[in-house]
Amino acid sequence: MPGGVSSPVRAFKSVGGQPIVFDRVKGPYAWDIDGNRFIDYIGSWGPAICGHAHPEVIEALHEALEKGTSFGAPCELENQLAEMVIEAVPSVEMIRFVNSGTEACMAVLRLMRAFTGRDKVIKFEGCYHGHADMFLVKAGSGVATLGLPDSPGVPRSTTANTLTAPYNDLEAVKELFAENPDAISGVILEPVVGNAGFITPEPGFLEGLRELTKENGALLVFDEVMTGFRISYGGAQARFGVTPDLTTMGKVIGGGLPVGAYGGRAEIMSMVAPAGPMYQAGTLSGNPLAMTAGIKTLELLKQEGTYERLEVTTKRLINGIMESAQGAGFPITGTSIGAMFGFYLCNGPVRNFEEAKSSDTDLFAKLHRGMLERGVYLAPSAFEAGFTSLAHTEDDIDATLKAFQDTFAVLK
Numbered sequence: 001m002p003g004g005v006s007s008p009v010r011a012f013k014s015v016g017g018q019p020i021v022f023d024r025v026k027g028p029y030a031w032d033i034d035g036n037r038f039i040d041y042i043g044s045w046g047p048a049i050c051g052h053a054h055p056e057v058i059e060a061l062h063e064a065l066e067k068g069t070s071f072g073a074p075c076e077l078e079n080q081l082a083e084m085v086i087e088a089v090p091s092v093e094m095i096r097f098v099n100s101g102t103e104a105c106m107a108v109l110r111l112m113r114a115f116t117g118r119d120k121v122i123k124f125e126g127c128y129h130g131h132a133d134m135f136l137v138k139a140g141s142g143v144a145t146l147g148l149p150d151s152p153g154v155p156r157s158t159t160a161n162t163l164t165a166p167y168n169d170l171e172a173v174k175e176l177f178a179e180n181p182d183a184i185s186g187v188i189l190e191p192v193v194g195n196a197g198f199i200t201p202e203p204g205f206l207e208g209l210r211e212l213t214k215e216n217g218a219l220l221v222f223d224e225v226m227t228g229f230r231i232s233y234g235g236a237q238a239r240f241g242v243t244p245d246l247t248t249m250g251k252v253i254g255g256g257l258p259v260g261a262y263g264g265r266a267e268i269m270s271m272v273a274p275a276g277p278m279y280q281a282g283t284l285s286g287n288p289l290a291m292t293a294g295i296k297t298l299e300l301l302k303q304e305g306t307y308e309r310l311e312v313t314t315k316r317l318i319n320g321i322m323e324s325a326q327g328a329g330f331p332i333t334g335t336s337i338g339a340m341f342g343f344y345l346c347n348g349p350v351r352n353f354e355e356a357k358s359s360d361t362d363l364f365a366k367l368h369r370g371m372l373e374r375g376v377y378l379a380p381s382a383f384e385a386g387f388t389s390l391a392h393t394e395d396d397i398d399a400t401l402k403a404f405q406d407t408f409a410v411l412k
């Protein structure tokens with residue numbers, strides 16, 4: 001396996017050392033094959049928002065398993081999960097399930113083009129929309145971590161239609177629209193960026209994009225693969241009150257099994273085959289196991305007070321991290337929304353990817369190592385967000401903050 005991993009973000013290339021091989025996960029913890037326990041702030045990169053291997057999810061999966069793993073035909077569970085997502089996410093009137101976030105983003109781009117009859121798309125520097133060719137331009141996540149420019153193997157002709165702008169920069173988007181009249185199908189973005197560290201939209205940014213796209217006959221697409229059901233039940237669009245035309249999802253809605261989805265206005269979604277002419281398909285899409293994990297996870301999240309609890313836990317964590325860094329004299333800027341957090345080891349504010357790059361990655365590598373030694377598993381990159389779950393207790397947060405304090409003290 002290249003680099004010993006099935007996905008580059010799991011490697012420890014940017015922090016040094018070898019990736020940890022895990023044996024099992026439960027609640028907020030992960031155990032490696034040597035039996036060491038870690039408090040986990042990756043949560044499988046987002047899905048484990050109820051905690052790993054939640055007993056109710058496992059039980060539901062056992063039951064579903066007995067009925068078979070894949071039908072290759074419609075199953076009732078797809079309808080259930082579809083209804084739950086449509087009810088929760090303001091922009092979604094119709095939905096198509098796929099198997100990953102990458103697939104969802106690939107399909108949504110085709111749909112943007114099919115609906116508008118235009119080929120160009122605007123994305124933002126540091127935003128990650130999966131590994132499809134057209135999006136590997138100034139992408140975040142592993143691309144940013146490993147400092148890959150644009151991946152070899154991506155033909156220039158494929159990315160020629162991908163325009164980029166700095167995040168939080170409405171003027172740049174305005175200029176792109178002016179320079180490319182009637183050619184831009186839409187704007188796609190992470191409404192809160194989790195793949196370039198953690199960057200929040202400045203007041204007016206999302207609203208401004210909504211207006212600009214409307215004025216120019218283009219679509220607004222929120223990639224909520226990471227933020228969906230994580231920064232609020234209805235995602236970033238519910239939290240910020242800005243409704244895009246289309247939305248991509250993944251991670252949480254699969255509850256730890258491979259799921260992606262895209263959805264939006266019925267008028268647009270009706271273009272998807274077989275209702276309409278835009279082709280997109282999948283052998284295992286909407287399979288009963290993945291739907292079951294998703295349904296159970298959303299049921300758990302829907303319970304009263306869950307997001308309030310996640311918000312409080314995560315705030316306490318990020319505030320504690322910043323205090324211990326500052327106490328040791330290190331520059332830091334960070335924040336959290338819902339069950340997502342992030343910090344940069346530099347002076348703030350960080351409003352875009354360019355500013356994020358001033359984070360001290362050498363210091364981060366040392367911090368990462370020190371935290372691992374103290375039993376805390378952070379994303380092995382200065383440019384990934386952190387994730388909390390309902391399973392993280394006060395004691396887990398206390399233990400984590402103690403580890404941060406001790407590590408920063410040693411690094412001083």
Ligand SMILES: *Cc1c(COP(=O)(O)O)cnc(C)c1O
Pocket residue numbers: 099100101102103105128129130131190194195223224225226250251260
């Ligand atoms: C993770 C992620 C993707 C890609 O999803 P995969 O399931 O890894 O293919 C796309 N967009 C965003 C915002 C993501 O965080």
